[in-house]
Amino acid sequence: MTETLARLQEVTRRYGEVTALDTTSLEIREGELIGLLGPNGAGKSTLVNLLAGLRRPSSGSVSLFGGPPGDPARRRLLGMTPQETGLPPTLRVRECVDFVAAHFPSRADRDELLERFGLTGMRDRQIGGLSGGQKRRIAVALAFAGRPRLVLLDEPTTGLDVEARRALWEAVRAFHADGGTVLLTSHYLEEIEALAQRVVVLGKGRVLADDSLAAVRGMVGVRRVSLTAAHLPELPGVLRAETDGDRTHLVTADADRLVRELVGSGVPFSGLEIRATTLEEAFLAITARDDAPAAA
Numbered sequence: 001m002t003e004t005l006a007r008l009q010e011v012t013r014r015y016g017e018v019t020a021l022d023t024t025s026l027e028i029r030e031g032e033l034i035g036l037l038g039p040n041g042a043g044k045s046t047l048v049n050l051l052a053g054l055r056r057p058s059s060g061s062v063s064l065f066g067g068p069p070g071d072p073a074r075r076r077l078l079g080m081t082p083q084e085t086g087l088p089p090t091l092r093v094r095e096c097v098d099f100v101a102a103h104f105p106s107r108a109d110r111d112e113l114l115e116r117f118g119l120t121g122m123r124d125r126q127i128g129g130l131s132g133g134q135k136r137r138i139a140v141a142l143a144f145a146g147r148p149r150l151v152l153l154d155e156p157t158t159g160l161d162v163e164a165r166r167a168l169w170e171a172v173r174a175f176h177a178d179g180g181t182v183l184l185t186s187h188y189l190e191e192i193e194a195l196a197q198r199v200v201v202l203g204k205g206r207v208l209a210d211d212s213l214a215a216v217r218g219m220v221g222v223r224r225v226s227l228t229a230a231h232l233p234e235l236p237g238v239l240r241a242e243t244d245g246d247r248t249h250l251v252t253a254d255a256d257r258l259v260r261e262l263v264g265s266g267v268p269f270s271g272l273e274i275r276a277t278t279l280e281e282a283f284l285a286i287t288a289r290d291d292a293p294a295a296a
């Protein structure tokens with residue numbers, strides 16, 4: 001049976017009046033690559049910090065490798081890149097990797113690690129002289145320095161250009177292919193689609209969906225209806241509308257009804273296309289549904 005590496009059970013975390021996580025349960029099993037998706041303030045960082053033992057729950061329980069996350073022996077099996085990191089500016093890149101690795105009993109090969117994250121060319125440079133994106137790449141690489149079993153990456157590629165982002169995805173994939181387990185949060189839906197097998201959608205501190213990428217899309221059943229028309233009447237069930245040149249794109253949970261109404265309205269249109277949604281559209285539909293008043 002696959003081992004559970006980390007678990008939140010009915011966890012609530014409050015900051016004063018704000019409930020950042022609301023009776024949330026989640027299990028991370030060995031070998032998974034989980035994408036944690038949610039709008040600003042959904043509770044993603046709070047969840048990551050609870051798993052890393054940096055915060056304690058207001059109620060409920062959190063376990064990491066079968067015990068309390070604050071326990072140093074357990075923390076040594078965990079790699080983490082928080083949302084914001086400060087790196088010592090006077091250390092050289094290789095020195096910084098060695099310094100972090102020295103805290104772990106099992107260490108990644110430094111030069112291999114630098115190579116994997118595209119940092120070989122800057123190994124002898126002082127961190128203070130590097131760009132924000134370069135520092136971010138180092139901060140992510142450091143999460144892997146102690147050969148962790150589980151890695152938590154909180155928005156790992158924020159601020160990186162496309163090339164650096166792709167290099168980092170490759171490194172995460174390679175770690176996962178070697179049997180590593182990863183939980184990553186991201187605002188880049190493309191990133192979740194590119195990496196994750198399981199998607200957890202958080203909204204207002206609650207798990208709105210926890211399933212495979214395909215299932216999360218299927219669950220909301222959202223379709224994108226595109227057409228060209230000079231003028232469109234009011235149509236039912238439109239979750240979002242966008243125009244792109246002369247094309248109009250309508251996101252809806254009931255494409256059949258929308259098209260019936262459109263045809264019934266007698267308005268001329270052409271180039272009708274209906275397709276499955278991207279994760280972004282599915283995600284917007286899930287969170288929109290959560291905001292909607294309960295059906296009578």
Ligand SMILES: Nc1ncnc2c1ncn2[C@@H]1O[C@H](COP(=O)(O)OP(=O)(O)OP(=O)(O)O)[C@@H](O)[C@H]1O
Nearest residue numbers: 015018019020038039040041042043044045046047
């Ligand atoms: N230290 C804190 N003190 C007070 N409120 C906090 C604190 N940390 C988080 N919060 C609040 O808890 C809620 C969840 O925040 P959290 O940072 O976990 O969300 P997030 O999903 O990571 O957001 P983002 O995508 O913007 O990083 C927010 O309303 C936030 O303002």
